[in-house]
Amino acid sequence: MIETVENKSNIENEMLNVKNFYVNFETYDGIVHALDDINFTLKNNEVLGILGESGSGKTTLATAIMGLLPENAGVKGSITLNGKTYLRENDFNSGKKLNRKQLKILDQNLRNIRWKDISIVFQGAMNSFNPVYTIGKQIREVYKLHTDLSDNEIEEKLLKTIRYAGLNKMVINAHPHELSGGMKQRAVIAMALALDPEIVIADEPTTGLDVITQAEIINQLKALKKQGKIKSMIIISHDIGVISQLADHIMVLYAGKIMEYGTSRDIYLNSQNPYTVELLKSYPSIKNAKKHVEGIPGTLPDPINIPEGCIFYERCIYHDAICKQKEPDITYINNEHYSRCYFASKLTEKERVNTDIDGEPIIGTEKKVETKDLVTYFDLKKSMAGSLFSNKERVVRAVDDINIEINRGEILGIVGESGSGKTTLARTIIGLIKPTAGEIIYNFENTNININKIKQRSKEYSVFRKNTQMIFQDPYDALNPKMTVYDIVAEPIIAHRSTNNPGEMLNMVKSTLKEVNLTPPENYLERFPHELSGGERQRVATARALVLNSELIVADEPTSMLDVSLRAGFMNLIKNLRNKNNLSILYISHDIASVYYLSDKIFVMYLGVGVEYGDSKDIVNNPLHPYTKALIKAVPSPTPDWNPGNIDIIGEIGNSINVPKGCRFYDRCIYKQGKCKNEKPPVQKTGTHWYLCHFTQDELDNIKQYMK
Amino acid sequence: MNDINRTRIKYVVFPIIALLIIIATSIPLYLFFHFNYRVYIPIIVFMSGIIIMFIGAWWDFGAKKFISDVFKTHMELNEDDLEYVYKQQFIMMLIYIGIGFLYFLIAFIIYLVLPLL
């Protein structure tokens, strides 16, 4: 009796029900199994988080729920909304037919934003605005597409929507390029909310945004949820931090299957699936001491030939003989928590075998590189097209008066939002860009080299080139697709004429490949970049940077294209290489947690200037500059209890053309006072830790007290 | 002379030099091989003029790259800036079309005036 009552209330409460759901894609290579046996319900007012690496089927699930699967998809099972089944076996609709004008105005990602009672914020939709039309026109078009509202009603809705998203009315008449990434993403969210949908799906809503913007978007979503503007929501991400902020329940997807499902608390604090456990372990965090993180070696199984037994078998350290033979069933840990594993609820803490980092770093006192008042400006008016097309000054102060030094065996991390000049600094240091002013002094092979004083053909120049190598952000771009791994790694050897002996060259390449854990190297020599996974590609790029035993390595966002499970492995590799070879490394990233994990010292950049520098522990635990404070506060912590509250920063990063005369941070600083506007702030120093501001910590605290 | 005109002249240098090269390189042919200068060169110059006009009409004079550089460096680009870019593009197009006409003129001169000499 009691049971039936409970059942009934459950069904009434139930918004969306996905049942025994399968999706296959027919391709030339065979049938891709994208989703396999998906079952879940989304209740009224619930936020479900879907967590998984790229390729795990997250987007496919979202598109299926929207009823927008492509033509080559095959479906089994059903999806029910409010008791009405709208998607079942081979009965689905691939979107609404539009006329040519509508096709022209709206990009596909925006076109299908609303479908029935569900709306979606597609992955990367913020970059899908048509640059030619104003934001307002594109949002109006969505209304016209999906409703019969009159123009006046549409205008009213439009205004309301813009307000929900926390945007100014001006946005309506703005063109997409006039808005920052964060504003565009807000506009897309506004579109998704426009028609009061029952369910909002957000696919990677913060990927590609800076930490501070990300935190603001998360806050906005939370607020909308609280106000009831968002009723039920599905939030999709590969980022545990983002999911933990929003979701009540979490579903962990792996290779198209649900590995674990439960409340956020259960998943974070009591996860019972090896994949989830390992995934959580691979996140560096800034909250506790530098805890060792460990990636998950290997890759997703081939979606065309899904192996027998457990899909995670190849990468699982808990596995047993039975796992290979038969696929495990779902085991319930409690009413709302289940895991697809033979050993669910019996998992004992296990460590991967190869976790140890070799040796301790020996940080020397000799400086490998030092910059003195380094300045790099870009003057767009200098080029022919630039002087024809610019009607005003177009000088970018990308790097403005930077003084850094890296000792032997030291890792210096540089953090800052995109546009802060990190990459320009890196490229200037390795000599890809000529500095506008200032000096860079290297010490390689016991000779001092001043970049301004050497000639292109001198011996010093070749010593400098040989000892500065770079690992780029995107391993796809950096490796020539027509060259084999051997050619790629051997190229610097040939360029620097290190050896002419083919046998020796082969040995150098092989031992470097071994060093970056591409073993056995023979298996890789003849392969082409496209035959490698993302992680392997980044390792090849690293091998290429290491092959000459260079003394300084510059790594510019080397992990940003890697999947979460591979990042930790790559960072450990860098750590190991440093410890073994006493390398000096300049490590650049916008991800503070990873910089903290790797670096000995951290340098914080904002609009071309360094605003704070110190030991990485000091920077993270005791940030002094208002910008660093905000930056650290904005990093989401992967626990369900995290609440950043106010991030204490205004707006988004500006540009470095019309920089404020006084403090660079003036426009965004909540502590700013009269003199900040026109007077350059001094360096405040305690030991080696310094920051750039007019005020001491006590004074800043007082200002904040006063504001309250 | 102001900056913008100096830049425009830089853009104009290429088609003018091309014209001089066409005229000059064929002179030895004319002198030594009884090349029928009066018939062929005007045709070649005339065709080249059409090509220059097409270049003026289709080439963006580096505007696309300029705009992408502006975005890459996070600089603002507002309606007025875009308008300015379009205006400059339009002026350059007119200049190139003008140069096309200069080609035509030269072609006619060679065709009509040369036999009189």
Ligand SMILES: Nc1ncnc2c1ncn2[C@@H]1O[C@H](COP(=O)(O)OP(=O)(O)O)[C@@H](O)[C@H]1O
């Ligand atoms: N239209 C399609 N045709 C063929 N295969 C596809 C198609 N869309 C997605 N897939 C495949 O389905 C799997 C899941 O992809 P996706 O849903 O995009 O994952 P995620 O969003 O988690 O990164 C991948 O193997 C992908 O290559």
Ligand code: SF4
């Ligand atoms: S069933 Fe076996 S292989 Fe699969 S996750 Fe569990 S322990 Fe690992």
Ligand code: SF4
């Ligand atoms: S100098 Fe003024 S504006 Fe700059 S960070 Fe300090 S308080 Fe803020």
Ligand SMILES: [Mg+2]
């Ligand atoms: Mg996706």
